[in-house]
Amino acid sequence: MNAPLSEQRCKPCEGGVAPLSPNEAQSLMKQLNEHWQLAEDGRSIRGEWKFRNFYQAMSFVNAVAHIANTEDHHPDLEVGYGYCRMTYNTHAIGGLSQNDFICAAKVDALPRT
Template structure:
């Protein structure tokens, strides 16, 4: 069984096959607050101000760059919406892979160190 810690300890690797639907519930349980919307793994992080929002974005930038798995980010004054998907799966059509959940778990650990909360 995956946990946030076990997922975050993994490294992203090239993926060509999307996750099976049956794999999703356990992975979602290991990444609290994340949900699948429009084929992407999504979460909104809320902050008190713009400085905290940008500090979070800067902190996650290093992690997502190191794993070479880059999400879509929507940054506003006190929120950051994160949307992961894997472009290389399903013959290049995209979908979800284990990489999305690995990075989501890493972002959870970063958020837990700061003042982010789901919003």
């Protein structure tokens, strides 16, 4: 049995592999919380979080930045007063990889206040 996504590590991806199929992506989506949505084209996942204020939003973003640097896999972020929107995809392959789901699961595991 594979370890939970949040306990796995990202593998370097420089391209040359196929993105996950829609069925593979749908299967991995079941391991993420309700914040995440699979894009209609199946090439990215997107989440949105609400916070009471800017400070909490930035604290969350800083924790996400730590995950991104540790895993060497970085989301696109949109942040403002009381919200954060995040998109993961693997640019090198033009779609989703296991890395996107590993990082999303690590975001899911962050403590929330």
